[in-house]
Amino acid sequence: MNKKLELIKAEALREIESSKDENSLNKIYKKHFKELSSIFSQMGTLSPEEKKVIGVKANEIKQAITISFENKKKNFTKKDKTNSEFFDITIPGKKTKVGHLHPITQAINEAENIFRGMGFSIVEGPELEDEWHNFDALNFPEDHPAREMQDTFFVKNEPKKRLLMRTHTSPVQIRYMLDNKPPYRIIVPGRVFRNEATDASHEVNFHQIEGLMVDKEISVANFKAVIEEFCREFFNRDVKIRLRPSFFPFTEPSFEVDMSCSECKGKGCSLCSQTGWLEILGAGIVHPSVFKNSGVDPKKWQGFAFGLGWDRWVMLKYKINDIRLFYNGDLRFLNQF
Amino acid sequence: MKFSYNWLQSIIIKKLPNPKDLADIITIRFFEVESVEKLKDDWIIDIDVLPNRAGDCLSHIGVAKEIAIILNSKIRKEALKLREVSRNAKDLVSVEVLDSLNCNRYTARVMINISVAESPKWIKERLESCGIQSINNVVDIANYVMLEMGQPLHIFDLDKLSNKEIVVRMSKAGEKITTLDNNNFVLNKNILLITDNKDPLAIAGIKGGKKAEIDLKTKNIVIESANFNRTSIRKASAQLKLRTDASLRFEHGLDPNMTNIAIDRTAQMIQEICSGQIAKGIIDIYPNKNKPKKIDLNLTKVQKVLGITIKADKIKKIINDLDLKIISSKKDNLLIEVPTIRQDITIAEDIIEEIGRILGYDKIKSELPSLPITLPIKNKDFFWKNEIKELLKSAGLTEVYNSSFLSQEQFETFKYVDLIEIEKPATIDQQYLKPSLIPNLIKNIEFNSKFFEEIEIFEIGSVFSKSREEEHFAVALKNKTFFDAKSILELVAGRMNLELSFKLTENNLFDNSAEVFLGSEKIGILGYNSNLSIFEVNFDKMKKLAVNKKQYCPIPKFPESSRDLAIIVPKEITYENIVNEIKKANIQLLEDISLFDIYSDDKLPKESKSMALRLIYRANRTLTSEEVNEMHSKIIKHIEKNNNWIVRK
Numbered sequence: 006m007n008k009k010l011e012l013i014k015a016e017a018l019r020e021i022e023s024s025k026d027e028n029s030l031n032k033i034y035k036k037h038f039k040e041l042s043s044i045f046s047q048m049g050t051l052s053p054e055e056k057k058v059i060g061v062k063a064n065e066i067k068q069a070i071t072i073s074f075e076n077k078k079k080n081f082t083k084k085d086k087t088n089s090e091f092f093d094i095t096i097p098g099k100k101t102k103v104g105h106l107h108p109i110t111q112a113i114n115e116a117e118n119i120f121r122g123m124g125f126s127i128v129e130g131p132e133l134e135d136e137w138h139n140f141d142a143l144n145f146p147e148d149h150p151a152r153e154m155q156d157t158f159f160v161k162n163e164p165k166k167r168l169l170m171r172t173h174t175s176p177v178q179i180r181y182m183l184d185n186k187p188p189y190r191i192i193v194p195g196r197v198f199r200n201e202a203t204d205a206s207h208e209v210n211f212h213q214i215e216g217l218m219v220d221k222e223i224s225v226a227n228f229k230a231v232i233e234e235f236c237r238e239f240f241n242r243d244v245k246i247r248l249r250p251s252f253f254p255f256t257e258p259s260f261e262v263d264m265s266c267s268e269c270k271g272k273g274c275s276l277c278s279q280t281g282w283l284e285i286l287g288a289g290i291v292h293p294s295v296f297k298n299s300g301v302d303p304k305k306w307q308g309f310a311f312g313l314g315w316d317r318w319v320m321l322k323y324k325i326n327d328i329r330l331f332y333n334g335d336l337r338f339l340n341q342f
Numbered sequence: 343m344k345f346s347y348n349w350l351q352s353i354i355i356k357k358l359p360n361p362k363d364l365a366d367i368i369t370i371r372f373f374e375v376e377s378v379e380k381l382k383d384d385w386i387i388d389i390d391v392l393p394n395r396a397g398d399c400l401s402h403i404g405v406a407k408e409i410a411i412i413l414n415s416k417i418r419k420e421a422l423k424l425r426e427v428s429r430n431a432k433d434l435v436s437v438e439v440l441d442s443l444n445c446n447r448y449t450a451r452v453m454i455n456i457s458v459a460e461s462p463k464w465i466k467e468r469l470e471s472c473g474i475q476s477i478n479n480v481v482d483i484a485n486y487v488m489l490e491m492g493q494p495l496h497i498f499d500l501d502k503l504s505n506k507e508i509v510v511r512m513s514k515a516g517e518k519i520t521t522l523d524n525n526n527f528v529l530n531k532n533i534l535l536i537t538d539n540k541d542p543l544a545i546a547g548i549k550g551g552k553k554a555e556i557d558l559k560t561k562n563i564v565i566e567s568a569n570f571n572r573t574s575i576r577k578a579s580a581q582l583k584l585r586t587d588a589s590l591r592f593e594h595g596l597d598p599n600m601t602n603i604a605i606d607r608t609a610q611m612i613q614e615i616c617s618g619q620i621a622k623g624i625i626d627i628y629p630n631k632n633k634p635k636k637i638d639l640n641l642t643k644v645q646k647v648l649g650i651t652i653k654a655d656k657i658k659k660i661i662n663d664l665d666l667k668i669i670s671s672k673k674d675n676l677l678i679e680v681p682t683i684r685q686d687i688t689i690a691e692d693i694i695e696e697i698g699r700i701l702g703y704d705k706i707k708s709e710l711p712s713l714p715i716t717l718p719i720k721n722k723d724f725f726w727k728n729e730i731k732e733l734l735k736s737a738g739l740t741e742v743y744n745s746s747f748l749s750q751e752q753f754e755t756f757k758y759v760d761l762i763e764i765e766k767p768a769t770i771d772q773q774y775l776k777p778s779l780i781p782n783l784i785k786n787i788e789f790n791s792k793f794f795e796e797i798e799i800f801e802i803g804s805v806f807s808k809s810r811e812e813e814h815f816a817v818a819l820k821n822k823t824f825f826d827a828k829s830i831l832e833l834v835a836g837r838m839n840l841e842l843s844f845k846l847t848e849n850n851l852f853d854n855s856a857e858v859f860l861g862s863e864k865i866g867i868l869g870y871n872s873n874l875s876i877f878e879v880n881f882d883k884m885k886k887l888a889v890n891k892k893q894y895c896p897i898p899k900f901p902e903s904s905r906d907l908a909i910i911v912p913k914e915i916t917y918e919n920i921v922n923e924i925k926k927a928n929i930q931l932l933e934d935i936s937l938f939d940i941y942s943d944d945k946l947p948k949e950s951k952s953m954a955l956r957l958i959y960r961a962n963r964t965l966t967s968e969e970v971n972e973m974h975s976k977i978i979k980h981i982e983k984n985n986n987w988i989v990r991k
C-alpha cells in the first residue's frame with residue numbers, strides 16, 4: 006500500500022506540472038483524488054500500527070497534491086486575467102486618511118531630538134509670568150524700555166505681583182536654576198508674546214526655544230560648536246555660522262548669531278538682503294547677576310544661554326513667507342506638513 | 343544713526359576701506375549696519391548702535407575710535423584754541439539748578455557780538471548726510487557738535503531772556519510752552535524745564551522753545567551743555583510723545599564729564615564761523631562728580647570664558663587701545679580704570695566682551711564641550727503631550743495653533759466671566775486671554791468649511807482665567823457625530839490608562855452636551871450641535887493621573903462564542919442601564935458586551951427604542967452551544983424582570 010501511495014504521488018505531481026490548461030488540470034486532480042480515496046477506504050483491513058503509518062502518509066500526500074494543484078491553478082488564472090481584463094496601474098491609490106502635526110510641533114520635536122543627543126533635557130514653564138522672573142531676575146534695569154507697554158502684555162489689576170504674558174522663554178531659566186543645582190543642560194520650547202501690530206513677519210503670539218548650558222568651564226568656543234552641530238543637523242547641510250556683538254541684559258558677552266543663507270549659500274539674495282547671512286539667534290555667556298538671582302555661584306559656574314526665534318527657523322526650513330499662517334488654523338496650510 | 347563716511351575718514355588717520363567693506367567690519371566687530379547709500383560725494387552708513395553703547399557711539403568720534411582700533415590706526419585729536427575776552431560770563435547771566443536729581447550737570451558759556459548767517463557749505467553737507475536740516479550757522483554748529491561728540495547742546499538768545507537768569511526746575515501743572523517747531527504743549531507738573539525765572543525757555547533735553555530762539559538779529563547767546571537724568575527724559579519724552587535727537591541720547595544716559603569739552607568745542611566753532619567773543623569763564627553746576635570705575639580683571643578668566651588662548655600682551659594692547667587704563671598688574675590680575683564715557687563697562691565680563699569682539703569672534707575655534715555623559719531628564723508632561731498628539735495624528739486629526747487671546751467678537755458671543763484682562767493691548771482683539779480653546783476651534787471650523795467637507799482638528803494649549811493658567815486639550819469635528827468625538831476622547835483616555843465618565847448636562851453652546859469626569863472630578867465638556875462635535879478637557883489633570891503602562895495579556899487559546907441580544911426598552915433607558923442589568927446576572931464566562939445597533943420606528947411601542955447588543959462568552963475550553971445558550975437564557979430572564987423591557991426572539 007505504501008508503494009502504491011508513492012506511485013500516486015509521483016504520477017500526480019508530474020501530471021499536474023505538465024497540464025496545459027485549467028480544464029485538464031481539474032481532471033487530473035479529480036482522478037488522483039479518487040485513487041487516494043480508494044486507499045483510505047481500504048485502510049479498514051490494516052492492523053492498528055499500519056493504519057497509523059499509512060494514514061499519516063496518505064494525508065501528507067493528499068496535502069502535497071492539493072498544494073501543487075492550487076499553485077498550478079493560480080498560474081492559469083493569473084494568465085487568464087492578463088488576457089481578459091485590462092489592469093490600469095496608473096489609477097491613483099486609494100487615499101489613506103492621515104492627520105498632521107503643526108509644523109512648529111514637528112520642528113520642536115526635531116530640535117528636542119538633536120539636543121537630547123547632546124544631553125539636553127526638555128523643560129517647560131508658564132506663559133502667564135510675573136515681572137520678577139520675566140525682567141528683574143534677568144537683570145533688566147528698572148527703567149528698561151522693554152518693560153514699557155508697547156512691548157509687553159501686562160495683566161490688569163494684579164496688585165500683589167505684576168503679571169504679564171512672558172516676552173521670552175528666558176524666565177524658565179530662572180525657574181529651573183532656582184529649583185535645581187548646577188550643572189545645567191536644558192532647552193525650553195514655548196509660546197511667547199509681544200504687544201505689537203502683526204504683519205507677515207510679526208505675530209503677537211510666537212515661539213522660542215531657549216537653551217542653557219552651565220558647567221565649570223563652558224565657553225564661547227563651546228557655544229559655537231554646540232550651535233553649529235544643531236544648525237547642521239536641523240537644516241541638514243553644512244552651514245557656516247558667525248558671531249556678532251550684541252547686547253542683552255542677561256548675558257555678557259552677548260552676540261547675535263548669523264547662519265550662511267540657506268537660499269543662496271552665502272552669495273547674497275533677497276532672503277538675506279544680499280548679505281549672504283541670516284540672523285538666527287541671540288545668545289551669550291550667562292551674566293553673573295542672573296546667576297546670583299537664581300542662587301548659583303558665578304565664581305564656580307559658567308555657561309551660555311541662547312534663544313531661537315522658532316517661527317523664523319521653521320519658516321526658513323520650509324520656505325514659509327508669512328508667520329500668520331502658523332496661527333490661523335488654515336488646513337490648506339497645515340495639511341502640507 | 344546715520345554716519346557720514348567722509349566725516350569718519352576726516353577723524354581717522356589711516357585711509358578707510360571702501361564703504362561696503364567698512365560696513366562689513368562694523369557689522370562683525372561692533373554694530374549692525376542697516377544700509378549703505380551714496381549721497382553726492384559721500385556715503386551714508388546707517389548704523390544700529392546698541393543701546394548700551396548710545397553713551398559714546400551715537401557720535402562720529404565714538405564710532406571712529408572703534409574703527410581705528412580695528413584698523414590698527416588712531417584718531418586725530420585737535421587741540422582746542424579758545425580766546426576768551428575779559429568780561430565774565432557770570433556777570434552776563436546767572437544759572438540756578440533747582441532740581442539736581444534730574445539735572446546732573448549744567449554748563450553754560452556766554453558769547454557776545456556774534457553774527458548769525460547761513461552755515462558754510464561743509465557744515466551744511468555733513469548735517470544733510472546725517473539727515474539734519476540746516477537752520478543757521480549757530481544752530482547748525484550745536485547740531486554738528488552733537489553728531490561729532492554725542493553731547494546735545496542748546497543755544498539761547500541772551501537778549502530774549504526776561505531776567506538774564508537761567509533756572510532749571512520742574513514744570514508747574516498747566517504751564518505752557520511753544521516749541522521751536524511751533525507746537526504748543528500744556529505741561530503736567532513733572533517735566534524738567536529750562537526757564538528764565540519767568541517763562542519756560544526749553545523742555546530740558548528734548549526741545550527748545552520759541553521764546554529765546556536764535557534769529558538773524560541775535561547778537562549775544564548762552565550756550566547750554568547739560569546732563570539730564572535719563573529716566574526723567576525718557577518719561578517726559580513718552581508723556582509728550584516727542585522724541586528728538588537730543589532726547590534719544592539723554593534717554594540712554596550720557597557721561598556728565600563730556601559737557602565742558604563739548605561746550606568748548608561749540609564756542610570755538612562759533613567763534614571761528616560766526617565771529618564774536620567768548621565771555622570769560624565757564625559756568626558749571628556739577629554737585630556730584632562722576633568718577634571712573636575700577637575693575638579687577640583675571641587673565642585666566644578671560645581665556646576661560648572665551649575658550650581661547652590669548653597672550654597677556656595681546657590682552658593688554660586691546661585694553662590700551664580701548665582707552666581703558668591698567669593701573670596695576672599682579673601676575674594674572676589687572677586693575678583697570680574705565681573712563682566715564684564707557685558707562686556700559688561695569689564688571690569684568692564687560693571687559694571680556696570687549697576683548698572678544700576686538701579680537702574677533704571668528705578667531706575663536708568651535709570646540710564641543712568634553713563633559714561626562716548624562717542622560718536627559720524625562721519630562722512627563724512633554725512626553726504625554728507628544729504621545730497624545732501622535733496618537734491623534736494617526737487617528738486622522740490635524741493639529742492647529744490659535745491665538746491665546748479672545749477677539750472682541752468672541753468676547754461678545756461667548757460671554758465668559760472671570761477673564762484675565764490685558765492692560766494696554768495693541769488692538770481690541772487682544773483685550774482678554776482666552777479661558778477656553780473652543781471659540782478659536784469653532785472659528786477654524788467655520789473658516790475651513792469653505793474648503794473641506796469633513797474636518798477633524800485638535801489643539802493642546804494654555805488657557806487662562808483669574809490668574810490661573812491651565813493646559814487644555816480640545817477636539818472639534820465637522821460632519822461627524824457626538825460619538826465620534828466621544829470615541830476620540832476615550833481613545834486618548836485609554837492610552838493614558840484613565841477611566842472617564844460622562845453626565846448629561848445643559849449647556850447653551852450645544853444642543854446635546856455632557857460633562858466629562860475623571861474619577862469624581864469634572865475635567866471638561868463634550869458637546870454636539872447640528873454638524874459640530876467638540877470636547878475640551880483639562881489636560882493637566884489627565885497628565886497628572888496618567889499611567890504609561892502596556893502589559894501583555896495571553897492570547898486566548900479557545901474560541902469565543904457570541905450571541906446577539908435585541909431589547910426594546912423605554913427611550914430613557916440608557917445603554918449603561920442595560921449593561922448593569924446584564925452584569926447582575928453574574929455570568930463569569932461573559933467576556934465582553936458591545937452595542938451594534940440602535941433605532942426607533944413606528945412599529946415599536948410608543949416612546950421606546952430597540953438596542954442590539956453582542957455578547958461574547960469564552961472559557962478555558964471550547965464551550966458547547968448548549969452551555970452558551972444556557973448562560974444567554976439566564977441573562978435574558980434577568981432582563982425580562984424589568985417592566986417594559988422586551989427581548990426580541
